[in-house]
Each structure stands twice: as structure tokens, then as C-alpha cells.
Amino acid sequence: MNTLRAKLTGFLVGGVVLVVVLATGLSFALLTPPHFEATEDAIAAQLVLLAGLIEAHPDTPPASPGRLIGASPAPAGGPLATLPMRGLNAALDRMKGGRPPVVGEVVVSNPPDGGSPVISARLPDGRWLLLPVPMPPAPPNPGWAVVGWALMLAIGTTAVMVFAVRRLTAPLALLERTAAAIGPQGEMAPLREDGPTEVRVAARAINLLSSRLKAAMESRIRMVAAAGHDLRTPMTRMRLRAEFLDEDQREAWIADLDELDHIADSAIRLVREEVQRPAQTPLRLDLLVDEVVGELDGIGLPVTLAATGPATVTARPLALKRAIRNLAINASTHGRGARVEVGTDAQGALVRIADDGPGIPPALLAQVFEPFFRVDPARGSSIPGAGLGLAIAREIVLNHGGSxxxxxxxxxxxxxxxRLPALPGSTPDPEPMSA
Incomplete structure (x- = not known):
């Protein structure tokens, strides 16, 4: 719920409901309540008039089911309506000169059949004047009617606001989905430029950004590959000319050329790792790491396998082996020894490589994966290298969906x-791997 869309929807719905509640309360406060006394006075005057007519014409036909108004020997049956009866008697008492003599006791009752209330007024001759009062029936469950009105208001307002907010925030949602779909190399599938105007504009801008980003990355890859390839020819000529130098100078020249050749080769490997996507196969990560540790230990590097556990991943064997080797070499040369652990946890397969070096200054940790970046001053020694080992390893791990x-x-x-996605239950590749 901690999203811009949810917050905006809640704010708008709450604002509208609050305004409606305040407006409704103000309306109830300002509306004038009905004047019940005026209605009671009018009914009382009508009752006195009819009683006087019946007294003047004693032969008036009595009340019957087909004749609602008339004289009856008894009052109308049914339960008494206390409040209307009290109000009507008070209206008769308020008439000029007190209660008229033609009207005696007055009762108001609700007929058993559920019809309109009936006024029964005693006449001087002992009979009762029956006068039905037409009234609209009270609505059933008036409390639930108010609750239903409030619910319909809230539901309708929420539906309208959700639609409006989704429409307004569609470009932001599109940006979020696109950012989540960006691959390790910055690639993304083209978006369809349809729908509302805002969505079309956002999709067009994202597609333009994607095409420019792809062009820039391809240009960088071509430039690095061309530079690494073009260096081979002059370095070969320089190596041939170095053979004619004195022995002391020849060894220095050959060492420098070997380092240049290593830099060019590392740059080409980095480019190949970015552009190539060989097929992946199930692989026992613990066996791969054990093989790498054995190879490095065999050439005299201080690398040990501290702990290991079975871990199966889906990977390109040669590429993943190159990444683990680069990291282990980095720890053994710069960190004065490497301890390697392999296992699995709730998040997947994990390889931990710890060393005994001075570490890296926290301010430089964010830069160590940049190509050609060196941390030699922080490591305390100047060790030859191209500064591409971590960059190549990170590129390989990212291409495998790891970190x-x-x-x-x-x-x-x-x-x-x-950390790599684990593949439980997979059949590992039993074939030995070589770089």
C-alpha cells in the first residue's frame, strides 16, 4: 500500500467522503424541521367542521367500509397512536375559547390492516366521528437506508477515483514495469505505443531511450574490441624488434609487452562476455570451485577450500569457471591468501571468498567493478594486471542471473x-571442465 497510486487514491477518496459528510451534516443543521403544530391545527379545524355538520344533520349516513368519513357507534379499533393523539388534543385545546363543544374525547388509532391512522372524536350525542388521516407509510428500516446511501457513496467514489488515478499514473506504472524488465546488459523489449495519450508519449520516450542506450553500448563494445584487436599487430612488431636489443633491455621490453598483451586479451574477453550468450547447462558448483582451487594451488597461489556443500546451478561452465578463478586470484594476490566456501541457503547457491588483506576503503567499494579501475594503493602493493578481473567476473555472474x-x-x-539461483534436483554435468 506504500505506493503513489494507493496514497493518491486514498487521499482523493477520503477528501471526497469528508466533503460529502460535512455537507450532509450542514444540510441537516440548516434545514427547518417540519411544523407539526400547523398540521395538527389544520386537522383539528377540519375535525370541528365535520363534527358541526354531523350535529346539524343527525341523519348523516354512518361510516362504513365504503364510506370512510361518518358517525359510528364506537371508535375505530386498533392500537393507539400516542404521539399523534396527544398533538391533536393539544391543537383542539389551543382553539379560540378552548375545546369546541361539538368535539369531546379524541383518540387516534392504527387500524389492524395497516392502513392510514383513523381519528375517532366523540360527538355530543354519544356517537363517534371517524376521520381517516391519509399519511404516506414510513419507510422500512430507515437506519439501513442511511447506511446504504453512505456505502453507495463510498463505493462509487472509490471506483471513480481508482479509475482516474490509474489513468493518471499509467505512465509511472509503465516506467516501473520497464525498469523491472531491463536485462543485465540494459536491453529491454520495445513497448507498444498505444492506449491513452500519456501512455503513448511515455512508451515513445522509453523506446527512444532504449534505442539510444543500445546504440551507445554497441559503440562502446565495438570500440573496445577494435582497440584490443588493433593492439596485437604493433605489439607483435615491437616484440620482434625487442629481440635485437641488449639482454637487460630485452627482458624489460618483453615484460611490458606481456602486460600490454594481457590487457588487450582481458578487454577482448570482457567484450565477448557482454555480447555472447552460449547455452547454459546444469552444473555442480561445488565441484567447479574445487577444480579451480586445485588449479590455483597447483601453480603456487595461496588458495584453500575451507568448507563445501553440494550446490547445483544452471550455468555456462567455462564462463563461470573464469569468474570464480578471477575472484580467487584477486583474493590470493591482493589479499595475501584466499579461503573459499561453497554451499546453499534460502536464497540460492553461495560462494564466499575471504582474504587476509587490508580490504578496500568504503569510498572505493562502489568503483571496484569499473573496467581498468585499480585499488593498488589500498592494497599496499603494486601488482601487475589489467584491472578487468572484477569487471569480467561481475559481468559473468550478472549474465547468470546472480549477484x-x-x-x-x-x-x-x-x-x-x-550468489546464483540454485537448481535443486538437477542432474549435474559429470564431464570435467577446462578453461
Missing amino acids: LTLDNLPGGGLEQRV
Whole structure:
């Protein structure tokens, strides 16, 4: 409920309902209540007039089912209507000179058949004048009628406001869905430019942004690939010329050329990882990590497998192996030793690589994944490298639907955490992998 759409809907509905409630209360306060005394006085005058006519014409036909007004030997039956009877007797007493002599006791009763109330007035000769009072029937359940009116008001207002808010916030919802659908490489499917004007404008702007972003990324990829490829030719010529130099100078030149070749090769690998999408297969992550640790330990790097547990993922074996190797090499060279753990938790498969180095300054943690970024001053040593190992590893992990995070350990050192979607019940690939 903590969304702009929900908040805006609640604000508008609450505002409308509050205004209606205040307006209704003000109306009840300003409306003049009906003048019951005037109505009672008019009925009393009519009753006196009819009683006088019957007294002047004793032969007036008596009241009957077909004749509602007339004289009767007894009053009308039914339960008494106390309030109307009290008001009518008070109106007769208010008449000039007191109660007229032609009208004696007056009772008002509700007939058993549920019709209009009947006034029974005693005449001087002992008979009763029957006078029905036509009144509209009281509405059944007046309280529920008010509640129903309030509910209909609230439901109708909410429906209208929800429709209006959804219409107004459609571009924002479109932006939210589009942002959630952006892939690891920034790609997104083109949006349909239809619907209301606001939605069409937003979709057109997003499609334009997507096309420009894709063009910029492709241009960057082509530029890096071309630069890495074009460096190969001059470096080969320089390597041939270095053979004719003195032995001391030749070794320095060959070392520099090897580092340049490593940089060019890393750049090309990064570009290939961004543009290529080989098929993924089920893979035992713990066996892959054990193989990487064994290879690095075999070449003399301080890498150990601290703990391991079965974990199956869907991955491209060579690419994922390259990512784990880059992270382990980074920890063993810059962090003076790497401890690797593999397992699973509620969020999927997890690889933890911890080292004993000085860590990374918190201000630089957000930049370590940038290509060619180096943290050598923070590591305390100048180690040759292209500065692309973390960038390539992160690109591979993201392409597998996972995440790569770096955190400084409380007691010193750095922890690299690779989290991948686990695949329980999959059959791992038993074939050994090689880079």
C-alpha cells in the first residue's frame, strides 16, 4: 500500500467522503424541521367542521367500509397512536375559547390492516366521528437506508477515483514495469505505443531511450574490441624488434609487452562476455570451485577450500569457471591468501571468498567493478594486471542471473560473495571442465 497510486487514491477518496459528510451534516443543521403544530391545527379545524355538520344533520349516513368519513357507534379499533393523539388534543385545546363543544374525547388509532391512522372524536350525542388521516407509510428500516446511501457513496467514489488515478499514473506504472524488465546488459523489449495519450508519449520516450542506450553500448563494445584487436599487430612488431636489443633491455621490453598483451586479451574477453550468450547447462558448483582451487594451488597461489556443500546451478561452465578463478586470484594476490566456501541457503547457491588483506576503503567499494579501475594503493602493493578481473567476473555472474558483492570483514580482509539461483534436483554435468 506504500505506493503513489494507493496514497493518491486514498487521499482523493477520503477528501471526497469528508466533503460529502460535512455537507450532509450542514444540510441537516440548516434545514427547518417540519411544523407539526400547523398540521395538527389544520386537522383539528377540519375535525370541528365535520363534527358541526354531523350535529346539524343527525341523519348523516354512518361510516362504513365504503364510506370512510361518518358517525359510528364506537371508535375505530386498533392500537393507539400516542404521539399523534396527544398533538391533536393539544391543537383542539389551543382553539379560540378552548375545546369546541361539538368535539369531546379524541383518540387516534392504527387500524389492524395497516392502513392510514383513523381519528375517532366523540360527538355530543354519544356517537363517534371517524376521520381517516391519509399519511404516506414510513419507510422500512430507515437506519439501513442511511447506511446504504453512505456505502453507495463510498463505493462509487472509490471506483471513480481508482479509475482516474490509474489513468493518471499509467505512465509511472509503465516506467516501473520497464525498469523491472531491463536485462543485465540494459536491453529491454520495445513497448507498444498505444492506449491513452500519456501512455503513448511515455512508451515513445522509453523506446527512444532504449534505442539510444543500445546504440551507445554497441559503440562502446565495438570500440573496445577494435582497440584490443588493433593492439596485437604493433605489439607483435615491437616484440620482434625487442629481440635485437641488449639482454637487460630485452627482458624489460618483453615484460611490458606481456602486460600490454594481457590487457588487450582481458578487454577482448570482457567484450565477448557482454555480447555472447552460449547455452547454459546444469552444473555442480561445488565441484567447479574445487577444480579451480586445485588449479590455483597447483601453480603456487595461496588458495584453500575451507568448507563445501553440494550446490547445483544452471550455468555456462567455462564462463563461470573464469569468474570464480578471477575472484580467487584477486583474493590470493591482493589479499595475501584466499579461503573459499561453497554451499546453499534460502536464497540460492553461495560462494564466499575471504582474504587476509587490508580490504578496500568504503569510498572505493562502489568503483571496484569499473573496467581498468585499480585499488593498488589500498592494497599496499603494486601488482601487475589489467584491472578487468572484477569487471569480467561481475559481468559473468550478472549474465547468470546472480549477484556479486564485496564487503570488508570486521577483523580485516575482504569478502567476495557470489550468489546464483540454485537448481535443486538437477542432474549435474559429470564431464570435467577446462578453461
